[in-house]
Amino acid sequence: MSPYDSILTAKSGDRLFLLGNEAIARGVLEAGVHIATTYPGTPSSEVGDVLFEIAGKAGLKFEFSVNEKVAVESAFAASMSGLMSFVFMKHVGMNVAADAIMSIAYTGTGAPMVIMTADDPSMFSSQNEQDNRIYAQLAHLPLIEPSNPQEAKDFLKIAFHISRDEGLPVIFRTTTRTSHMRSSVVVGEIQERHREEISASPGRYVALPSNSYRYKETLISKMEEISGTNYQDLLVTRMGNPESLHGVIASGEAFNIMMDSLKKLGLDIEVLKLGIINPFPEKIVAEFMQKHPSVIVAEEVDPVIETACRSLAQKYGLSVNITGKLDGVFPMSHELSPGAVENILREILALGRNERASTYQISMEVPARPPVLCPGCPHRGTYFAVKRAVKMLRISDPVYSSDIGCYSLGDYDPFNEATVMLSMGSSIGVASGISAASDRRVIAFIGDSTFFHGGIPGLINAVHNKSRLLLVVMDNDTTAMTGRQPNPGTPVSLAGQYTREVSIEEVVKSTGVDFMKTVDPYDLKQTLTAVMDALRHDGVSVIIAKRECAILRDNRNKKLGVEVKYTVNPEKCTGCMNCVTNFACPAMSISGNRVVIDPNLCDGCSVCTQPYVCPFQAIEMEGDAGAA
């Protein structure tokens, strides 16, 4: 029995208490989607977690694709074959997928297809906070944005209707708050699936210049068509006092914050909530601005709605005062906070600032808790060995080229092994560039999932261009940071079926790399020796540090009732602090002038017992203390 079963079994009219992402998974079932594809990424990951669990029972084909571009291509192929498809990703995944999306906008779809982007204002788990509403403008595609879990489910179905009517993929944008907000959702009927007859003329899906020249005009006219449909009425809501001097235009999470602030201040102002951003609901917004001489635009990240409002005011000659980001009133970065919005409203309405609204007073001192590698994480052994090898070989000024995944935590103390980190798979390309641009020794880190996602072309490029770099592939047998999803290197296939894994060793060998070694990062001596050998090599050398994610092993041990813990023997501990200073397992802490291990955190990996970590053999398996 899966915790997600109710998402599949709930009957029309039932209420479920769902995360936005869980509601989207239910919307996928209610819409009658045949095929869903993704590459996992926070804040979109839970949609995949649910669909992966229930796909078999639901008769849905679900795929963790190798990257977002392939996920989009796969979903598009389903669509042109007459099957409804849904593809979802985090916002930066759209950059990877954009090449395919831009062409699909031109060729159009067969059966309905929706592309979800989960944006991350304030960058809780991302390298940037790009506003993907702009992708819809760039591609000339419709974009729908819900504000809560109920809308997330219901608007998703509307997105599929628009896609069916216009033969275009529809972009569905959430943000972290909408995806991770939990609320009561009334569910609807789950639609039966059927393959649709798609009659496509020859060349219909061929994005050759001669075809695309015509397709562009069709694309523009389809977007104009949507502007004239009643979808805009379904997705745009007006509430509050239509006679108010001020009016508010808002969307997404900014709408929720604005409503809370208006309620808190007891203000009865008319609010126009936009659930469709592209094509912009021009007539509705222009009419709204005609009625309210002062309009406040609340949105997160970029001034997309505000820019459209200002352009409409100019187009229709409206005398309206627009307040937003472009006049410096709302911030240009990050999420809106309730305190900031309250004070903005107070300022506009001359209500006097509430100093306490913008700051949270916490009565106790909270210690800093920087992100750390888990106890027992195999990456700790790899970073420890690399740092030691660099020191032993007296490599001065090394460049550490890091990548996206758990191992990006190698940037923190005590390892500090990230000089540069850009995007998925970039570590190898950047390392290769460093080797061309300087004589500095460069070490690139990449995870198994990221290697498959976007690292392989970088490795081929490095070998082809005779770079001098060490690549460390940190293979923990899972896509760990987003919730331990499978990848092509794991024995469970992307579609949830058992299948043969793709061997990273074989892929590396096939590129022509002439130095490659696979090591166990729990064996510090073996890893250190291999890294030193690799660093002495003059071309592209590759170390594959292979050991499963500690959480996978912990979960298995829990099921088997296996419990191994380590402890510090106070008789032997000299207080040298080598373990906490250079290895820094979070299960260790300092008590007085000695080190102690928290048995609740220790996962029994035993790596700290090795002399590189504890030269005095003071760390022993619990129960063995004092035995030696």
Ligand code: SF4
């Ligand atoms: S055995 Fe040592 S390194 Fe491993 S989790 Fe326990 S304290 Fe940490």
Ligand code: SF4
């Ligand atoms: S390395 Fe060993 S001896 Fe030194 S502080 Fe840690 S446990 Fe004690």
